[in-house]
Amino acid sequence: MKEAVEGEKRAFMSGNEVVAWAALAAGADFMYGYPITPQNEIMHYWRRLAPEYGRGFLQTEDELSAGFATIGGILSGKVAFSATAGPGTVLFQEPLSMAEMMRIPLVVVIQQRGGPSTATVIYSQQEVTLACFGGNGEGLRLVYSTSSHQELYDYTIKAFHRAWRYRFPTLVLGDGYQAKMHEALTLYNPQERGWGKVPAEPILGLDRKGSVRHLRNTFSVEEELAETLRRSLADYRKAAEELVEYEFLGEWGGELLVVAHGIVGRAARAAVRGLRAEGRRVNFFRPITLRPFPGQAFQEALRASGGALLVVESAQGQLGRIIKEALAEEESGSFQTLYRPGVGITAEEIMEAVPL
């Protein structure tokens, strides 16, 4: 396969173009896509560049097909991805759920637009809940929220590696601003930065080692599902320790912690810098992985800031809800849980779970 990027080079381009270059540089083999604004130029650039580098593209009949065809490509051992936005992200929950169940390394770049429904083609941060917890499952996904073209490049590359290593669907959560704005970044060959090749291998079919494999998505009894979920949840918890990423600006003795993610993180960081220049002791925390959420780091940052919190987002509390869950964990003395995904709960079990 011809290398898309050799050495390092500075470039000035739109975010959608950045994603196409990142996927090429990461060694992605195939993109399956369906038009929706504001992600279209990812497809446009990929489609134009792909033949030169021996990569493939298919425009499908809808987002469902884009997601499932990507899964098909991945099953054959190819590094495949798609990109979508808004109502497309809603439809993508179906393939994402399947990928979650079957542990298929589905990579999707989401350029958030306004919602609900078709709303605007411009921008929002309203697809956080869908990206993190959409689908009829437990949200066993890896979600990177980027805040600059450099991060869009870095984390698109990383998404392929992490997806294939941990076998959870992986989303790069951008937005319409990031999609359309032009700014500078450094393109590089990931192999020259120690990334190696994306650890892809056939999951079904030709060139696969081992005995015949029957991949299952439906179970006859609750316990079969519970056992499958138990394993996935355990894997996810373990992976979370290695996967969480965040940015923190500040120190102990702060008076307030400003929390924002993605593009809003830039405004928040600038605001915090401005306030600090005025002598205010304001700290800044930006989760880069929204899922798994860097809860421990967040709690430490919050303690460093005297417990006061300002959550900023272009949505009505979607990041806020994630933060609240992290706060509840902090106060775990009064926040107990009895979670039994996919199986029934008896009165006896609840009585046992009630603390003495």
Added chain:
Amino acid sequence: MRSWKIVVAGEGGQGVQALAQTLALAAYHGGLESLYIPNFGIEQRGGVSLAMVQLSAAPIGAPKFQIADLIVALSPRSYRRCFQHLGPETMVLYDSSLMEPPRVEDQVVGLQAYDTIAPEAFAERVGRHPRREESPPPGRRLIAIPASDLARKHLHPRVFNMIVLGAIGAITGMVELELIKEALAKKLDRRFAKDPDLKENNFKALELGWEKGTQAAKEAAVGAEV
């Protein structure tokens, strides 16, 4: 000035996006931090076209902003879209051959995300303007350049936006003329190769704009036509 926040507003087809993108690209080539974002809507053609450009020596924060340092207005109705970005220090550069001196609103309450697709009436409503003034208040700088007339008279009507771009370059003083030329040549390399006259005309337009902009920056007189 260490940084510039610029809004370019015009009609679809006036080349607003190309102009803004070229400016940002030139600044990038000049080693500056630079960010360009189109205010895009659902229409493929027509309507008002807005672009935002930030040029700075320091890293740039949010891609959009409320108060602009410079508003470049190429049509009356697109200028109305910019009320929300007017502050007391905002400089307004307009094509005086296409429009009357624009009204300048004080105490404009801006909203960051309202956009080109908003219907005119709605845009007026969100950019509240408690008082209208025909003559600009002191401190506000209005720069009139009859770019369209100049282009028609001396070059070619199509290159009027390059006169505007040259003027922006001179007024902001952050990007060298040569860098703007290079950025434009890079953007239009195929068309320039096919048609050397096109290149000649565009470069001349940039130079003319630069000259007019330099004069305007020197005079910095309110409402002065150059």
Added chain:
Amino acid sequence: MSELSMPRSWNRESKPHRFCPGCGHGLVLKALGEALDQLQLSRRTVFACDIGCSLLAWDFFDVDSLQTHHGRTIPVMVGLKRAQPEQVAVAYTGDGGGYAIGLQHLISAAVRDDAITVILVNNTTYAMTGGQMAPTTLLGQKTETTPFGRDREETGLPFKGPEALAALASPEAYIARGTVSKIKPLTKLLVKALQRQLEGHFSFVEALSTCPTNWRTNARETWGFLEQVMSSYYPVGEFPAGAGAREEAQLTS
């Protein structure tokens, strides 16, 4: 069924299979197994089943398999085939998955001439969900959602898949309808369909099938409905594709 009569491509460990007594799925899968054997394709094949009763075939064959839903077997196989053209890809689905919730995938794959084989089992009902009306439910036929018989005024005419596809598909596509009441001809159609895939083209076989559980029929009534009622509305045979696409539509500029 004796051990000896099992196709070699079947997974012996998952037999006896999980379908109801009298269900036609086992027969379609037998025909498919024999077709795979005949062409010696089982080592090259990936088999994908859909939601509904077809999902019970998830470990039916001794070939790599997967389960999906809502007719998405087709895009999964399209994606896999595009990324790995050496693979033989078989999408197995019911009439709900193929003709209702996933119809766009079926039509689009046929129009694009994706080199996969789609096998659609038509038993005139949504069986696993408890016997609701399917696109293929016949007029007057009683189901849980047409308790007084399917009414044309309310729900239109039953969907004729191969006829519709033949009009839309690429001229190179192979389109046929068989029936589990004639298993040898059905096997032949499946062999031809797989061969067409090997030649690089789309192929589709609808198999008329039985569902005595939801039809609430005994063995004689079941067979009678299949052979007399269904077969008269749904003629078996091959449907030359591309009737509507023969004109060259290449834009020249």
